[in-house]
Amino acid sequence: xxxxxxxxxxxxxxxxxDVEDLAHSRISCWVHCLRDSLYATGxxxxxxxxxQPLNFAVERTADGELLxxxxxxxxxxxxxxxxxxxxxxxxxxxxxxxHAFDVVERELARGHAVPxxxxxxxxxxxxxxxxxxxxxxxxxxVHRLDGxxxxxxxxxxxxGSGFTDNRGTVPAEELRRGLAGRPVLVWDTGAPAxxxxxxxxxxxxxxxxxxxxxxxxxEGLAGxxxxxxxxxxxxxxxxxxxxxRMRVSGPLQRQVAGDRQLLAAALLRDVPEQGGGAHGxxxxxAAALLRxxxxxFVDLARLVFxxxxxxxxxxxxxCRRRVDRIHDLDAxxxxxxxxxx
Numbered sequence: 001x002x003x004x005x006x007x008x009x010x011x012x013x014x015x016x017x018d019v020e021d022l023a024h025s026r027i028s029c030w031v032h033c034l035r036d037s038l039y040a041t042g043x044x045x046x047x048x049x050x051x052q053p054l055n056f057a058v059e060r061t062a063d064g065e066l067l068x069x070x071x072x073x074x075x076x077x078x079x080x081x082x083x084x085x086x087x088x089x090x091x092x093x094x095x096x097x098x099h100a101f102d103v104v105e106r107e108l109a110r111g112h113a114v115p116x117x118x119x120x121x122x123x124x125x126x127x128x129x130x131x132x133x134x135x136x137x138x139x140x141x142v143h144r145l146d147g148x149x150x151x152x153x154x155x156x157x158x159x160g161s162g163f164t165d166n167r168g169t170v171p172a173e174e175l176r177r178g179l180a181g182r183p184v185l186v187w188d189t190g191a192p193a194x195x196x197x198x199x200x201x202x203x204x205x206x207x208x209x210x211x212x213x214x215x216x217x218x219e220g221l222a223g224x225x226x227x228x229x230x231x232x233x234x235x236x237x238x239x240x241x242x243x244x245r246m247r248v249s250g251p252l253q254r255q256v257a258g259d260r261q262l263l264a265a266a267l268l269r270d271v272p273e274q275g276g277g278a279h280g281x282x283x284x285x286a287a288a289l290l291r292x293x294x295x296x297f298v299d300l301a302r303l304v305f306x307x308x309x310x311x312x313x314x315x316x317x318x319c320r321r322r323v324d325r326i327h328d329l330d331a332x333x334x335x336x337x338x339x340x341x
Contacts, residue, residue, distance in 0.1 A: 026258040026294065028073040029155065030139035033115035034088060034187055036153075037141065040113055043189055048196060049084035051266035052076070052259050053206035054290075054330075054337075058218040058230055066230060066243060068136060069251040072259030075210070077136065083199040088187040093179050100180040101172075104142055107186060113143040113153075115185035118178030125161040125170050126154065139185065148172045200270075203263065204341035211334050221334070224327050228320040231304075235311070244308035252301035257294040260333075264290035267340075279340075286336035293329040296322065 027035065035046045043049070052072035059067045070077075080088045093100050107114045117137040120128040128138060144151035150170040157163045192199070214220030231248070234240050264287040271280045300322045307315040 026254065026261045026298075028136075028255050028258060030077070030115055030117070030185060031073050031258070031262075032155070033113075033139050033141045034086075034185060037113040037115065037187065038086065038189070040143075041111065041189075043086075045084050045269075047262060047265040047269060048199075049082050049086040051083065051203055051263045053203055053210050054259055054263060054333075055207075055210040056220060056224045056256060056330075057214075057216075058223055058226060060218075066234065066247055068247050069227075069256060070136075071256035072207070072210070073262070074136065074255045083192065083203070084196070085190040085192040086187065087190065088185055090183040091186045093182055093184055095181040097176050097180045100176045101145065103184045103186070104179070105145065107184070108142070108145065112187065113141050115139050115187075116142055116175075116179060117183045117185075118175060119182060120178060123170065123174045123178055125152075125157050125163060125168065127156045127158050129158060137183075142175070145172065150175050196270075200266070201341055203266075204337045207263070208334055208338045208341065211330060221327060221330060224323065224330065227323050228316065231316055231319055240311060241308045244304050244311065249301045249305040249308070252297050252304070257297035257301070260290040260294040260297070264288075264294070282336065282340060286333060286340055289329055289333035289336055293326055293333055296326045296329055300326065 031050055035050055038046055038049070052075065055070070055072040055075045057070050057075070059070060061067050078090065080090075082088065091103055093103050104114045104116065117139045120126040120138060121130055121132075123129055126138070126140075138156055140152055140154035140156070142150055142152050148171065150172050151167075152170050152175075153167045154163065155166050157166065157168070162168050211220045214222060217223065218226060231244075234243055237243055267283050267287045267290075271283055300319060303315075303318060303322065307318075
């Protein structure tokens with residue numbers, strides 16, 4: 001065995017399906033990998049550590065084609081920022097396949113499970129096997145290398161992959177090819193840079209700024225208002241059904257709904273420690289709005305997914321009404337967060 005954690009490593013197991021009131025289906029895959037890697041080493045304050053400032057953004061390719069939608073969980077994807085002493089960065093694996101495991105082996109030797117984002121088109125266990133890449137790369141976790149076998153955890157596997165409870169094995173040769181020149185998430189824990197009150201203030205201030213003073217008209221509350229037009233613009237797209245499911249529905253449920261759930265969970269951890277009172281009631285009210293917004297985004301995501309194959313003017317109108325509801329919830333949440341900050 002080349003480094004790694006015990007076979008009983010709990011990533012994606014039943015014990016971690018819901019941590020701090022946050023189900024894994026509400027988190028971007030790379031954040032999910034990091035969260036459960038932290039848990040495996042005994043770190044428990046993951047809601048506060050990983051919470052991200054709220055956001056909403058429509059991202060397009062250079063040619064203007066819809067690439068993805070994202071929220072706070074992916075705003076700082078390329079240069080992650082966390083709290084409570086957690087640090088992470090993406091490190092590129094060597095292009096040479098003979099050395100493609102160098103970073104993974106180094107991190108396993110440190111006792112860290114390793115989030116990896118390989119090219120999945122040649123990996124038979126993955127639901128993205130032979131599927132053209134779009135949006136952000138999928139991340140799964142490696143927790144052991146054993147000769148020709150990689151022990152992995154992945155929530156996006158094909159039927160018949162042999163994975164049980166999202167955990168299984170992958171041929172080392174497949175991962176070696178897919179990982180050459182691709183990113184690995186390297187992480188550490190240490191002493192927090194400041195106390196939680198300071199970190200929370202920055203989180204809330206950035207949330208308010210992202211949503212009310214966006215860098216472009218396609219971000220923040222203003223960007224959310226454009227979502228019905230984004231959907232309408234897909235009417236003539238030859239791959240409309242796939243785009244609606246993969247680049248609209250999926251990201252809405254994870255990257256956008258997830259940041260609201262995660263920030264709510266982080267805020268609610270403050271209430272027992274501060275003994276309730278007026279401030280505690282204000283925190284609970286803000287968290288309730290964030291959770292309502294998250295649920296509304298999930299409802300919209302499911303609607304888009306279910307109607308993607310039979311899209312119509314009526315479907316677009318249903319989506320428009322749901323977006324209006326989400327905008328109202330987020331606008332009210334921003335007011336609450338500004339007052340708390």
